Every structure is written in structure tokens, then in C-alpha cells.
Amino acid sequence: MVGRGLLTFKTLPSISATGVTAGPLEKKSSFKDKFDKVYDDERCGLETNEHAHAKMMEDACMIALSKIDSLPSDADYLLIGDLVNQMTPSNFCATTMGIPYIGLFSACATSVSSLILAALLTEVGMSEIAIAGAASQHNAIERQFRYPVEYGSQKPATAQWTVTAAGVAAITPHKKGFPSIECATIGCVTDLGMTDPFNMGAAMAPAAADTLTRHLSGHGTSVNDYDVIMTGDLGKTGFELYKKLVANKGIDDTKNFRDAGAEFYGKDPSFLAGASGAGCSAAIYFSEIFEKMKIGKYKRVLLIATGALLSPMSFQQEDTIPCIAHAIELTMK
Amino acid sequence: MDEKKYAKLEQEISPKIPLMKNILKAFLTGGIICLVAQFVALFYMTYFDFTERTASNPTVATMIFFSMLLTGFGLYKKIGQFGGAGSAVPITGFGNAVISAAIEHKSEGYVLGVGSNMFKLAGSVILFGVFSAFVVALIKTILVKLGVVSW
Amino acid sequence: MSSIYITAFIVGGLICVIGQLLFDVAKLTPAHTLCLLVVAGSILDGLGLYEPLIDFAGAGATIPITSFGNSLTHGALAEAEKHGLIGVLTGMFEVTSSGISSAILFGFIAAIIFKPKGNV
Known part of the structure; x- marks a missing residue:
């Protein structure tokens, strides 16, 4: 054991393939060309947003599996999650897939928490193919956490836009030429008393800063060892706060810092502080980052996905927003 | 960093609410909605047997009808993002709250969805x-x- | 007659500005803001101030949600004048039925003919 919440993977499990699907509005994303499939209809031609949500996840899984010439029946584990009540989209996706399944909830940090668990199962030799990932569907999430989609409320500049996207990765034992999972850090819930659900980035920034410093000191690395350190969905406001918090802990060099949420929709002001949602980090990690690692542009990457662990009820009961961040380190040898 | 210090930092970094701009937009949006309603009232007074006092009932109903169309075609949320309280405070905003909830919960059926969620906000x-x-x-x-x- | 259009615009706009201040300065949610305005309208009518405002601003006073509190109170007071205390209960929806009934009706019609439009 290296330390509390610190994991190292000696067998270096690999991300052998990824699948990313996204909604029609995500054609406005800076990364749209890197997504495997972009739908023309928000509901993917189905009756409800929730069905579309499950369909996006199914398609992402099928795409990832097809890239390694496999069928759902070849996969050993399905470790996915989303933000809808009791994660029904993931559950329905798992029904269709028929892969042994554990639903995971770490809010928007599920992309990394699922990767960590998939890597562990692979490390101990219990899994040949494990599918990990997360997804979110704007309309389904908005109606659950905020207002009906058609309700005319004014969102402040700190608000983030829940993406419609699903990102999954197929984790296999070490494979040459593919990014491998070197080590990871499981986050602690951090809560600095933020209560504004329209400024989630500010709530999550302390968790990201905490996990980053724990990862660096725990695994004995420094920020300059990485080509990029990418947080999940802090958004433009949260990303600035995170850099300040990190500077406070003595890390001034933030030139290789990136944030998936802040970059997702580029500079388009109609998306306010940027993207959020479980699909946000998953979609970017498993397209942009995965590709750049495969072509050798990035050799060592630290991914820190952040999640706000609130519910509409906890907000109405005037609780603060507890947040989590999980980190995973990928290398390309 | 403790909670107080962080709250201060958060205030510093987060973009400020453009208060004057928001007030102006609310004033314009709200004013225009009331102006439209005044014309609707004129219509009822001119073509039907309504007085200045009694015209307000059909006017309110008509404004909510407009709100239904704007909500149904996905425009009211755009007006809401621009106008803030200017589109929330008039009766059309009340209509939007009812109608948006009704449309949203259609997926759970007319009784359990629309019926029980229509007044969720309003x-x-x-x-x-x-x-x-x-x-x-x-x-x-x-x-x-x-x-x-x-x- | 034509000045009513100007006063409707200005008074309606100003009531919305109060709402915006409650959003942005007092940091209230839309629901809290609207409830507060309704209560304010009701109290203003109790003080006999809302009706003069309607005479002055027309739709500028009848369209903002404050008017909902006003007309509920107004109906209750009118019945109380005729029938005493029991009228407070029975008169409430006498005047204001059109807002609620049309919201229910159009809400249901909308649910039948529309689907959430979404963002595309």
C-alpha cells in the first residue's frame, strides 16, 4: 500500500478503445470532430429524454467494443454511471448490454472513478475487457436538478451547461501502443461551504485542488512531470478558483493545466461558464486526450474529474454542496 | 483555506452580476409585456362589451395564451434568459411556470405527470x-x- | 387615454425591476420572489392602494403577479362587505379566476400539443 486512497497499477492496464457519443447541440463543441457519433435529435428519435440518455450510452459502449472487435458478450464488466434518479439510464443500458454491471455514482467524477475500478479489476486479473464511463443528457438532468427545460429562468454567468454526451473506455490488460493506467488517487469529499447550484465550479474547485496535491505528494511527482493536468468540469469560474487554490499550496506553474468543462464549448458566451455533467469529462478524456496520447503527443497525463454530490432535496434543505475529485494518471510508453 | 477565506476568494473571482444591465433588461421586457397587454385590453374594450375594469380578466387569459405559444415553441426560456424578472413577474411568467411544467411532465402521463406536476413551480x-x-x-x-x- | 400606454409600460417595468432586485441583490429564487410580490400586492390592496394604481397604469398594474394578490384580497373584501367574516373565505376567487383557470386550461392544452422544444 502506498498510502490512503493512493493506488498504483503494476500491470499497467490499458485503455484499448473508447466510444464517445454526443447530442446535436454538441456540434457547437470545439471537440465535435473527435466524437464518434453525433445525433441530430436531442431524443435520438425516441420518446423520452431518459431513453435517449440510455441509447447514447449503449451506442458508446458498442462503438468502443467494435473498435477492439468484440461483442458485449465478450466484455467482463460494465462500470458506468449517470446523474438521473437511481441512474436508470445506466441501468437500462446495462439491460441491453447484458454485461455484468455495477452502477457507479460519483456525480461528474464518475468518468475517473469507473476507470479506477476497471483498472483494479484488470490489475488483479479478473477482467479481460471492462467498460468504464459516464454520461449525461441535458434535458433529463436539467429537469431533475433545476427547472423544466422550457421554464424561463435567468442563469448567471457562473452557471454551467450540462452536456449531452456519453464517453466510455474499454480497459484491457496492458497493450503496447495504447495509453496505460499507471496510478490513481481516490478523492476525499471536500466542502468549503458553497451553496449556489448556479456556481458549481466554485464548489468543486477545492476538491480538485485537494486531490491534485494529494496525488502529487502521494506519488512523488510534480506538475511539470505531466504534459497536461486536466480537470473535469470546473468551468471558467471554477478553473480560475482552482488555479488560485493550487497557487496557495505553492504550485504556481499552471501552464499545462486544462479543464474539459471550460474548453468544451469554446468561447461561446451562450454556454456561460462552460460545460458540466458526467458526460463532459468522459467525452473529452475519451476523445481528445485518448487520441493525443495514442499519437504520442501526450506521454503522461493526469486526469482529475470533479463531481458535485448534491441533490435537489439537499439544496432545498439548505445544505452546502459536498464535492469529490478522483485522479488517474495515464502514460504512453 | 477556511470557509470564510474561500467565500471571499469566490466573490473576487466569480464574474459580477451586471446589475444595471439586468435592471434595464427587466424594465424593458416587463414594460413591453404590460404594453402588449394594454393593447389587448383596448381590443376587448373596443370590440367587446368590456369596461376598462372588466377587460383585465380576458386580457390576463389572452396573455397566458401567448405565453403558451411562446413556451411551446421554446421561445419563453430565451426571453427569460434575457429579461430575468421582466418575464418572470408578469402573469405570462406565471403561465410559463405552469405550462413548462405541464409539457415537461407529459412523459409521465396526463394524470400522474401533467396533473400532479403542473403547479410544481407556480x-x-x-x-x-x-x-x-x-x-x-x-x-x-x-x-x-x-x-x-x-x- | 393614450397616456395609459406610457404609464402601463413604466409601472409594469418598474414592478419587474423590483423583482430583478430581489433576484440579484437579495439573492432570492424566482419562486421566493414571486411569492413575496404576491403578498405585497395583497397587502397593498388591504391598504386600499392597489386599485388607484390600476386606474393609473392599467395593464402595468394588472399584468404583474402583484395583481394576483390584489384581486384575491379584493374578492375576499368585497364578499366580506356583503356577508361579513364568512365572505373572506367565499369571495377569494371571485375576481381572480381567469388567471388560474386559463393557466390550467392552456397548460393542459400545451401538454397535449407540444413536446419540450429543447435547445436545438
Whole structure:
């Protein structure tokens, strides 16, 4: 054991393939060309947003599996999650897939928490193919956490836009030429008393800063060892706060810092502080980052996905927003 | 970093609410909605048998009808992002709250979805309107009975 | 007659500005803001101030949600004048039925003919 919440993977499990699907509005994303499939209809031609949500996840899984010439029946584990009540989209996706399944909830940090668990199962030799990932569907999430989609409320500049996207990765034992999972850090819930659900980035920034410093000191690395350190969905406001918090802990060099949420929709002001949602980090990690690692542009990457662990009820009961961040380190040898 | 320090930092970094701009936009949006309603009232007074006083009922109904169209075609949320309170405070905003919830919950059926969720947002307005009307009217009635004030 | 259009615009706009201040300065949610305005309308009518405002601003006073509190109170008071205390209960929806009934009706019609439009 290296330390509390610190994991190292000696067998270096690999991300052998990824699948990313996204909604029609995500054609406005800076990364749209890197997504495997972009739908023309928000509901993917189905009756409800929730069905579309499950369909996006199914398609992402099928795409990832097809890239390694496999069928759902070849996969050993399905470790996915989303933000809808009791994660029904993931559950329905798992029904269709028929892969042994554990639903995971770490809010928007599920992309990394699922990767960590998939890597562990692979490390101990219990899994040949494990599918990990997360997804979110704007309309389904908005109606659950905020207002009906058609309700005319004014969102402040700190608000983030829940993406419609699903990102999954197929984790296999070490494979040459593919990014491998070197080590990871499981986050602690951090809560600095933020209560504004329209400024989630500010709530999550302390968790990201905490996990980053724990990862660096725990695994004995420094920020300059990485080509990029990418947080999940802090958004433009949260990303600035995170850099300040990190500077406070003595890390001034933030030139290789990136944030998936802040970059997702580029500079388009109609998306306010940027993207959020479980699909946000998953979609970017498993397209942009995965590709750049495969072509050798990035050799060592630290991914820190952040999640706000609130519910509409906890907000109405005037609780603060507890947040989590999980980190995973990928290398390309 | 403790909570107080962080709250201060958060205030510093987060973009400020453009208060003057928001106020101006609310004023314009709200003013325009009321102006439209005034024209609707004129229509009822000119072509139907309504007085300035009684025209307000069909005017309110008509404005909610407009709100239904704007909500159904996905425009009211855009007006809402621009106008803020300017589109939330007029009766069209009340209509939007009811109608958006009704459309949203259609997926759970007309009884359990639409029926039970229609007043999810607007219900509290009815509750507090009725309760405050009750209290105010009660106090005034008692005061009149005691001869303190007159009707 | 034509000045009513100007006063409707200005008074309606100003009531919305109060709402915006409650949003942005007092940091209230839309629901809290609207409830507060309804209660304010009701109290203003109890003080006999809302009706003069309607005479002055027309739709500028009848369209903002404050008017909902006003008309509930007004109905209750009118019945109380005729029937005493019991009228407070029975008169409430006498005047204001059109807002609620049309919201229910159009809400249901909308649910039948529309689907959430979404963002595309």
C-alpha cells in the first residue's frame, strides 16, 4: 500500500478503445470532430429524454467494443454511471448490454472513478475487457436538478451547461501502443461551504485542488512531470478558483493545466461558464486526450474529474454542496 | 483555506452580476409585456362589451395564451434568459411556470405527470396569494367591525 | 387615454425591476420572489392602494403577479362587505379566476400539443 486512497497499477492496464457519443447541440463543441457519433435529435428519435440518455450510452459502449472487435458478450464488466434518479439510464443500458454491471455514482467524477475500478479489476486479473464511463443528457438532468427545460429562468454567468454526451473506455490488460493506467488517487469529499447550484465550479474547485496535491505528494511527482493536468468540469469560474487554490499550496506553474468543462464549448458566451455533467469529462478524456496520447503527443497525463454530490432535496434543505475529485494518471510508453 | 477565506476568494473571482444591465433588461421586457397587454385590453374594450375594469380578466387569459405559444415553441426560456424578472413577474411568467411544467411532465402521463406536476413551480404563488389575501381581508374586516376603518 | 400606454409600460417595468432586485441583490429564487410580490400586492390592496394604481397604469398594474394578490384580497373584501367574516373565505376567487383557470386550461392544452422544444 502506498498510502490512503493512493493506488498504483503494476500491470499497467490499458485503455484499448473508447466510444464517445454526443447530442446535436454538441456540434457547437470545439471537440465535435473527435466524437464518434453525433445525433441530430436531442431524443435520438425516441420518446423520452431518459431513453435517449440510455441509447447514447449503449451506442458508446458498442462503438468502443467494435473498435477492439468484440461483442458485449465478450466484455467482463460494465462500470458506468449517470446523474438521473437511481441512474436508470445506466441501468437500462446495462439491460441491453447484458454485461455484468455495477452502477457507479460519483456525480461528474464518475468518468475517473469507473476507470479506477476497471483498472483494479484488470490489475488483479479478473477482467479481460471492462467498460468504464459516464454520461449525461441535458434535458433529463436539467429537469431533475433545476427547472423544466422550457421554464424561463435567468442563469448567471457562473452557471454551467450540462452536456449531452456519453464517453466510455474499454480497459484491457496492458497493450503496447495504447495509453496505460499507471496510478490513481481516490478523492476525499471536500466542502468549503458553497451553496449556489448556479456556481458549481466554485464548489468543486477545492476538491480538485485537494486531490491534485494529494496525488502529487502521494506519488512523488510534480506538475511539470505531466504534459497536461486536466480537470473535469470546473468551468471558467471554477478553473480560475482552482488555479488560485493550487497557487496557495505553492504550485504556481499552471501552464499545462486544462479543464474539459471550460474548453468544451469554446468561447461561446451562450454556454456561460462552460460545460458540466458526467458526460463532459468522459467525452473529452475519451476523445481528445485518448487520441493525443495514442499519437504520442501526450506521454503522461493526469486526469482529475470533479463531481458535485448534491441533490435537489439537499439544496432545498439548505445544505452546502459536498464535492469529490478522483485522479488517474495515464502514460504512453 | 477556511470557509470564510474561500467565500471571499469566490466573490473576487466569480464574474459580477451586471446589475444595471439586468435592471434595464427587466424594465424593458416587463414594460413591453404590460404594453402588449394594454393593447389587448383596448381590443376587448373596443370590440367587446368590456369596461376598462372588466377587460383585465380576458386580457390576463389572452396573455397566458401567448405565453403558451411562446413556451411551446421554446421561445419563453430565451426571453427569460434575457429579461430575468421582466418575464418572470408578469402573469405570462406565471403561465410559463405552469405550462413548462405541464409539457415537461407529459412523459409521465396526463394524470400522474401533467396533473400532479403542473403547479410544481407556480403552486407556491397560489398558496401565498390565498393565505395573504385571507389574513389581509380578515384583519380589515375585523377593523371595520370595530369601527377603526371603513370599507 | 393614450397616456395609459406610457404609464402601463413604466409601472409594469418598474414592478419587474423590483423583482430583478430581489433576484440579484437579495439573492432570492424566482419562486421566493414571486411569492413575496404576491403578498405585497395583497397587502397593498388591504391598504386600499392597489386599485388607484390600476386606474393609473392599467395593464402595468394588472399584468404583474402583484395583481394576483390584489384581486384575491379584493374578492375576499368585497364578499366580506356583503356577508361579513364568512365572505373572506367565499369571495377569494371571485375576481381572480381567469388567471388560474386559463393557466390550467392552456397548460393542459400545451401538454397535449407540444413536446419540450429543447435547445436545438
